Amino acid sequence: MKLVVQVPCLNEEDTLPLVLSSIPDSIPGIDEIVVVVIDDGSTDATVAVARSYGVTEIVRHHRNQGLARSFTDGINHALAIGADIVVNTDGDNQYPQERIADLVQPILRGEADIVIADRQVGLIEHFSPAKKALQRFGSKVVNVAARTELPDAASGFRAYSRESLMRLNTVTRFSYCMETIIQAGNKNLAIASLPVLTNAKTRESRLFSSTRQHVFRSGAAIVRAYVMYRPYVIFGVMAALFGVLGLLPYARYAVLAATGDGGGHVQSLLVGAALVVMSSLCLMLGIVSDLIRTNRSLIETNLEHTKRARYDILRVPQTAAIDSVSYEAGSIR
8 A cells, every 4th residue: 555645835935844854654554655746837946855855756746837736746656656545735834734544534435536734724723713704604515515514625735546536527727625525525435524723834825826816716726627617506496586677677567567657567477587587597507618628538538547547557556666867747767
């Protein structure tokens, strides 16, 4: 059983030593632990620090590509070198790497495909009350979209089984956290949660420049992922809403016409007609979106088979030596 711990980094030369030194050397049930550092265009000594700590598996971006792309490239590299389980942590040392052993246990026991650490947001001192409320609200929205019950959907400290990674595909460039949960929930993957306590804050987040930007981008990622898998729900509700609202002006006109006062209220018919047209458009959009969803499902199935064929071939046998020192965003050296 091979565990790959991937560490996305952007100028983390100061905190990376804390991360690498706290990753367990051995875990019961795991035969091999490999650390992969994803350098997302760092301009400091991040790569040199990683190599000084014995890291030989490094994914390098010459320019900043974003967290989601770093996650995806790290996963592709982990699968290529034969990972059975992949744990994602961060280079800023916000997560307790010593809990990796606990994080992978539900997967080793066959109880879960994905395990997400619950940071227990209410206990994080540097989070403002507003940020805590937003985190809880965001998790509830994701749980509705994914049909899950996770207390901390935004946590990036996670463990994935090889099987789950074959079925997940990241589209957004902002953050993979919300999207992968919605995908996993709609693909009926088993997701577990593990309470942890985060480490002390080392720096400000580089994922977003303000809370408003974070809310907007996260909301857009949630809506986009939800529409991909359940478009009929959104467009069906909108069609029903506009349909009901469109009938009300017609009902009003009918009542007025019955009392002999309908001639002066033609605007009710116009408003009703506009709303009914909008309802029809939503219905048609729902049908088209559902066809696109079906096509996406077929493409994802084909992509899953492609992944299995590719990574099963690339998977290094137990007796073979691993001779890889660098992975440059899509190609293995």
